[in-house]
């Protein structure tokens with residue numbers, strides 16, 4: 001059976017409806033049964049669920065067919081024929097128009113298996129939208145805590161799925177704190193893309209798909225980072241491919257933050273193990289404006305271990321990148337444009353195979 005294990009004190013917990021952090025406040029990871037490569041039996045299912053045997057221990061996710069909205073297997077395209085080794089992955093072609101569906105589908109499948117009747121999430125927009133959609137599909141009531149300044153289009157999307165939107169005046173951290181108080185008070189499931197490790201179990205499928213599409217690991221994976229769920233998905237996904245001898249070495253993770261809210265980039269540059277909270281100075285990249293990422297230690301370790309780096313991008317470059325992408329046919333939300341802006345600032349070597357995610361659709365932001 002799979003358990004939770006505290007990333008700080010190693011305390012082990014049963015996977016239960018109301019368990020979302022350790023008694024010591026540490027974030028939880030998954031403690032999986034000893035298995036090895038024979039456990040991994042990918043199927044020919046044409047969605048991300050072909051990899052279900054690589055998520056958790058599998059048994060707790062058997063109910064996925066009644067929760068899925070057909071997420072995953074997004075196309076991987078050469079962006080510019082003159083640079084044939086740079087690829088974009090079309091994550092905005094997901095049921096709720098962002099890559100968050102990978103984690104949300106897995107998290108809600110787990111919740112359904114646990115018999116959850118109500119869940120609470122907090123989000124800068126996309127994760128909340130994804131959780132709301134899958135909760136609706138699974139017949140689970142859902143409240144989503146957001147900042148009162150969240151893009152109206154994302155709020156409309158969340159409400160359309162029947163979720164209650166709880167708009168909080170305050171920082172992203174205050175929004176999370178409000179959600180956590182409600183979780184404690186109501187004793188319900190915390191559908192947190194940050195705290196619940198099943199979310200990055202789902203994000204691992206991003207790595208598995210890239211591997212299958214390229215038939216190898218890329219040299220470098222560019223990843224936007226706010227809380228770091230995609231960084232962790234990429235890291236653990238490729239790590240499992242390495243451990244099962246499907247690839248020979250880890251790709252380098254090059255993470256991208258907005259200059260005006262870059263706690264991880266600062267910690268990385270100063271060689272600190274944990275990111276100190278910063279003040280969010282306000283950025284167009286609202287989806288990754290996380291001033292105090294709860295898994296900073298894990299995220300920094302992952303990037304360092306791959307020999308990667310963290311780049312920062314200014315506001316003008318984000319807008320320019322959005323324009324450039326749209327002029328090439330790729331209509332992404334403003335936050336997502338930072339990925340391409342990061343690529344423009346990255347010194348790619350000749351023949352280096354690079355993958356850039358296009359995370360969210362253009363109609364999600366103004």
Ligand SMILES: Cc1ncc(COP(=O)(O)O)c(C=O)c1O
Nearest residue numbers: 126225226227228229287359360
């Ligand atoms: C469009 C977009 N890109 C990137 C991210 C970053 O994801 P994470 O906070 O998991 O690092 C988000 C998160 O909401 C997002 O909405």
Ligand SMILES: [Zn+2]
Nearest residue numbers: 006009022024
């Ligand atoms: Zn602990």
